[in-house]
Amino acid sequence: MSDAKTATERYLAQVRKELSSLPKRDANDLVAELRSHLNESCAEHQDDAVVAEVLAEMGEPRELAQRMIAERIAGAGLGRVPLATRATASVVDALLAVAPLLLAAVALMIAWRLGGHPSVRRVAFTVVVGLLAAAWLVYLVLYAMRVRRRDFRTPGRVLLGLTTTVDNGHRRVAYAAEVAALSGQAPVRRRQSLLLVATLAAVASSLLALLLVVGYAGFYARSSVSESWGSTGGVSDERLSGTIDRFYAALLHRDAPGLARFASGTAESSATILVREADRVVLSLYMVHWGANDTAYVWERVGGESLQGPGQDRWRLATLRTKTVADRVIVLSIVRSPLISGDQSGQGLSGPDVVSAEQNVFGWISGPDAGHQPVEAATFRQSGGQRFIDENRGKTREWQDGPVERVDTSGTHGFWITVTALDANSRPTSRWRLLFEDAAGGQNPVVSRAERLS
């Protein structure tokens, strides 16, 4: 190797040594550019004198290296020129920055819409959290690429405070590292570790914050079905609410085994749940009725049986708005009436209180004494146990009642229903249109008129 080449390599090695505190890629780039310059300068005259002159013009290796580091730090300041930031702002950057917030807003809406149904909520939350994680992952990868290019002009940080935390943290530590390198202290490795820890902490806290938002949405959705039941024999609202949720999930999904776990011995009832505390029944749900437009009605009863004695239990009507998607029934909302009083047989529940509380009126109806025989109005009394076809939905139901038509006669409330009477083998025998009225002052609705349709 000639003396000129040796001198050049020695010079570049010294520069590289002074740049050792920088990332290897940056140091290589600087040295390569200096090498290129020296090659150009000495292309025509490779003698020692020319090389020495060129190297002298370059200056001392240490001084040159430190100046380059200093200028690069100053360059970061140039990059913060406002006009440069806004002029190059990218819509994609902004969208990436706010994407987690948009998704969180969607999560809130979904949780609110599907509140009260545990299985649906679980699925929705899984999807939402997955989307959030994916969006953040993409964003962070792109952001890391920017940081690698030392491009701190991230417009999105203005829109998202969490990103600003990461950004500023990185900028501060990076600046401190370069200043330290410039001054010869060079505790860069430690500072880079701090940078990594700070960045990871910021990212983790950002994700945690988003999960908290989603969690709050879940709490909010759950609170809509966790109303106070008042005195329930010591059973917590939370337990009651969870039991009700599981019951509705099994019921609406036609989950026979799931329903069986709630079965309480009422053979003819399709869905009855009794929540027991010791030997007392503190909560019962039953009498599912399907109305029009995928609306389900469920009586929820607090107390009863041995708890407080006849006339002391309380009831309320839960109206479930549902939607069937791919053979799955999901609950869109649950609206409950105020608690009202009634006795154990349920009489009196279709009185004015219920009528005024909910427009979804239905009564406590029983079937005829002999289902296969033509029936008369007078036979529609509370004797229990007969089945009809609910013409609203075209399916066989145990308790067939329904607000086919509502009338108001002589100051009392009543309603028409259309039913098909079944014989003992569940074969249809006749169709009837029945008028129920509570002529006795709203205490005991009975069939006051029956019109045979076929």
Add this chain to the structure above:
Amino acid sequence: MDGFGSWIAQMRKGIVEVLILLLLRDEELYGYLIVQRLKEAGHVVAGEGTVYPVLRRLEAGALVSARWSTTEGSNPRKYYAITGAGRVFLDQALAEWDALTRSMEGLRGAH
């Protein structure tokens, strides 16, 4: 370095980045050529030891972009090009320079 020498060095150093942006306004150039053009400009004294650090500053500030050109058998060169932000910066710097010149001329004329 005496007081005047220090002042003139600072002034020239401040001007170098504007001059480099002016050179890059219409074409891509590599470091060696930029140094040569500045030397040819005459009064501006900006050697290698000044130009390369300033190029580093401009690149870090995203006022210029850089790319390596490697052709087989020839010396690899790092080409610089002015960016949109660099053009805006240059326009502002030139406007400031004009205003400064006008002020100075006005003061000189008044005396």
